[in-house]
Amino acid sequence: MEHTDALPAAPVDGTGLSSLDPRYRTVLRIVGMIWSIPVLIAATVPGITIANWSLYAAIPAVLVVGLLILRFPSRRWAARGYSLADERLRVVSGIMFRSDTVVPFGRVQHIDVGQGPLERAFDLATLTVHTAGTHNSSVALPGLAHEDALAMRETIRAAIRRDTL
Amino acid sequence: MNVHAGTGAGMSGEARRTDPRSFAVKGLGMLTQLALPLGLASVTILDDGDVGDLIAYFLPVVLAVIGANFLFAWLGWRRFTYQVNPADIRVESGVVSRQARSVPFERIQDVSLEQRPIPRIFGLVEVKFETGAGGKDELSLAYLSEAEGERLRELVRSRRDGETVGMADEIRSEPDSELLFAMGPRRVVTFGLFEFSLIVVAGFAGFAQQFDFLLPFDLWDFDEWQARLAGPGRWLAGLGFAAQVAGALIAAATLLAVGFGTGLIRTVLREWDFRLERTDKGLRRRRGLLTRTDVVMPVHRVQALRIGTGFLRKYFGWHRLGVVSLAQDSGNANHDVAPFAQMAEIAPIVATTGFALPPAGLDWQRGDRRYRIDRFVLGGIVLGALAIALAFSPRPELLAIPLVGILAIALVEFHDWHFSANALDPRQVYVRRSWLSPKTSIASRVKLQSVEIAQGPIARHRGYATLHLGLAGGRLSIRGIGQERAGKLRDAILASIAKTDFSELV
Numbered sequence: 001m002e003h004t005d006a007l008p009a010a011p012v013d014g015t016g017l018s019s020l021d022p023r024y025r026t027v028l029r030i031v032g033m034i035w036s037i038p039v040l041i042a043a044t045v046p047g048i049t050i051a052n053w054s055l056y057a058a059i060p061a062v063l064v065v066g067l068l069i070l071r072f073p074s075r076r077w078a079a080r081g082y083s084l085a086d087e088r089l090r091v092v093s094g095i096m097f098r099s100d101t102v103v104p105f106g107r108v109q110h111i112d113v114g115q116g117p118l119e120r121a122f123d124l125a126t127l128t129v130h131t132a133g134t135h136n137s138s139v140a141l142p143g144l145a146h147e148d149a150l151a152m153r154e155t156i157r158a159a160i161r162r163d164t165l
Numbered sequence: 166m167n168v169h170a171g172t173g174a175g176m177s178g179e180a181r182r183t184d185p186r187s188f189a190v191k192g193l194g195m196l197t198q199l200a201l202p203l204g205l206a207s208v209t210i211l212d213d214g215d216v217g218d219l220i221a222y223f224l225p226v227v228l229a230v231i232g233a234n235f236l237f238a239w240l241g242w243r244r245f246t247y248q249v250n251p252a253d254i255r256v257e258s259g260v261v262s263r264q265a266r267s268v269p270f271e272r273i274q275d276v277s278l279e280q281r282p283i284p285r286i287f288g289l290v291e292v293k294f295e296t297g298a299g300g301k302d303e304l305s306l307a308y309l310s311e312a313e314g315e316r317l318r319e320l321v322r323s324r325r326d327g328e329t330v331g332m333a334d335e336i337r338s339e340p341d342s343e344l345l346f347a348m349g350p351r352r353v354v355t356f357g358l359f360e361f362s363l364i365v366v367a368g369f370a371g372f373a374q375q376f377d378f379l380l381p382f383d384l385w386d387f388d389e390w391q392a393r394l395a396g397p398g399r400w401l402a403g404l405g406f407a408a409q410v411a412g413a414l415i416a417a418a419t420l421l422a423v424g425f426g427t428g429l430i431r432t433v434l435r436e437w438d439f440r441l442e443r444t445d446k447g448l449r450r451r452r453g454l455l456t457r458t459d460v461v462m463p464v465h466r467v468q469a470l471r472i473g474t475g476f477l478r479k480y481f482g483w484h485r486l487g488v489v490s491l492a493q494d495s496g497n498a499n500h501d502v503a504p505f506a507q508m509a510e511i512a513p514i515v516a517t518t519g520f521a522l523p524p525a526g527l528d529w530q531r532g533d534r535r536y537r538i539d540r541f542v543l544g545g546i547v548l549g550a551l552a553i554a555l556a557f558s559p560r561p562e563l564l565a566i567p568l569v570g571i572l573a574i575a576l577v578e579f580h581d582w583h584f585s586a587n588a589l590d591p592r593q594v595y596v597r598r599s600w601l602s603p604k605t606s607i608a609s610r611v612k613l614q615s616v617e618i619a620q621g622p623i624a625r626h627r628g629y630a631t632l633h634l635g636l637a638g639g640r641l642s643i644r645g646i647g648q649e650r651a652g653k654l655r656d657a658i659l660a661s662i663a664k665t666d667f668s669e670l671v
Binding site: 086087088096097098099100101102103104106107131132133134135136137139160 | 491613614615616617618619620621622625633634635636637638639640641642655659662663665666
């Protein structure tokens with residue numbers, strides 16, 4: 001909390017950040033696959049219904065699907081990160097639109113640990129902290145191993161309790 | 166009368182009803198809503214002639230409707246009870262389906278009293294409990310006697326502050342208070358003149374446009390105008406230039422009168438007899454001509470201040486002071502505590518809230534010039550493309566419009582860059598924004614909740630960022646500042662946040 005541990009001049013950078021669980025990349029891939037279903041349907045339906053439809057017309061669709069399944073998940077995974085240092089939760093995310101949010105433990109109102117169906121299948125969880133502010137009233141950090149998320153919740157809760165006592 | 170009248174009540178949970186007169190008030194309210202349909206019905210029915218016969222059928226129906234109204238109002242009143250428990254306020258309501266709602270004292274941010282015209286005649290108030298749930302889900306008791314409303318408010322305040330023992334007897338209905346700011350009729354009228362409403366003028370002009378089918382020609386079709394002036398309809402041209410000018414002046418004067426009139430009326434209704442007092446529970450504000458509101462804002466729950474002024478009024482030194490608090494004015498982003506005042510009058514109010522006005526030697530920092538340049542370039546590209554498209558259209562003279570737009574963007578961005586600034590001192594963050602009407606936000610560093618640095622693709626490439634500060638009950642962002650400045654502000658603010666826990670603030 002002294003200025004010595006101040007973050008470097010470039011505000012959104014990855015130093016000192018923990019990366020998310022590698023399984024989260026797989027989850028993002030599966031989400032990409034789900035999204036590619038409508039793309040593939042849109043690309044194949046004319047091929048079946050219209051006679052003499054060139055197969056080359058499907059190439060852009062295949063490219064999009066490749067991006068959705070292979071490229072975007074790993075880039076999104078790499079763009080995300082978090083840190084719990086100095087009694088603050090720091091969440092960094094976004095490829096194009098970067099955001100770097102810091103919530104000091106002393107400002108956390110309550111904490112949620114949630115699991116969607118895909119996350120449950122991979123034993124992952126999303127940690128959400130709620131603040132009293134209108135902006136960033138809830139800050140979500142997806143892609144944590146479930147036991148890590150629970151441990152982080154305990155860490156934050158212990159810090160809050162210690163502060164209030 | 167209440168189910169249990171008296172002052173000692175309130176410690177244990179006793180179900181009370183609202184004031185019996187409120188049923189009369191609600192019945193009257195419903196009746197006024199019925200007046201128009203009944204009036205219309207009677208006109209159409211009685212128009213048919215054969216009055217004596219029809220009235221025999223019509224009158225019982227009317228009486229039955231009115232009777233049913235009062236019956237429902239009475240039933241609703243009978244079945245609506247509230248109960249003040251040691252830890253919460255409980256309300257049960259509903260004639261057929263019953264609802265029970267419990268609001269813990271800890272969650273009640275504020276209690277406000279509101280008097281609409283009809284209840285005011287009966288000396289009744291509507292008590293609203295603000296929980297921060299926002300708007301529709303707030304608990305309200307309509308209507309209680311003024312004394313009971315005041316008692317409930319004091320009770321909730323004391324409960325919240327943790328003094329639970331025997332306060333019911335100690336409550337003073339009128340705690341000693343010090344007048345901080347008041348607006349007499351003269352000030353309110355001056356204020357009203359500055360509240361000239363462009364929106365209403367635009368709306369009125371739009372209305373005129375909507376109903377111009379009542380005119381024998383199309384007011385807005387300039388080609389037709391030219392045809393009329395040139396063709397056989399020379400009547401307007403024949404009236405002479407002076408008459409045309411006079412007509413235009415009359416139209417403009419009408420619009421101006423409408424704009425000033427609505428501004429004046431709205432302001433007088435809202436701000437009449439404005440009084441801001443300092444009581445031991447916080448800032449107490451009373452205002453309103455027909456609907457009188459009475460709001461108390463606890464000083465320690467003020468999160469930030471906003472000082473604004475207007476395009477014209479800044480030359481006369483008039484400013485507006487609002488506080489951002491956990492409990493909000495209905496629908497409004499901040500509580501007005503001095504809507505129209507000189508800085509000399511605002512200074513003592515600011516001091517009361519525990520904040521400070523920007524000191525003279527403050528190190529104001531402007532935003533990043535590149536942010537403004539990029540905004541100008543982006544706007545310029547869009548309007549430039551439009552200009553090129555128009556140049557090849559059948560109406561190339563319209564080209565001038567996007568070109569003027571580009572010039573306007575340049576002016577706006579330069580002006581905004583020149584007057585917007587941010588500053589930091591050991592206790593507070595100051596954000597000044599300006600496009601024609603300067604606004605300054607003053608936030609306490611420890612009362613912020615989170616800090617976010619956001620960058621879009623262009624911003625990241627060019628090295629500027631937007632800093633979003635989590636403010637309870639409002640928004641506070643600093644747009645387009647250099648990323649070094651953003652990082653510096655973030656570190657400094659986070660360092661002061663970490664020193665105090667939330668529970669010590671609220």
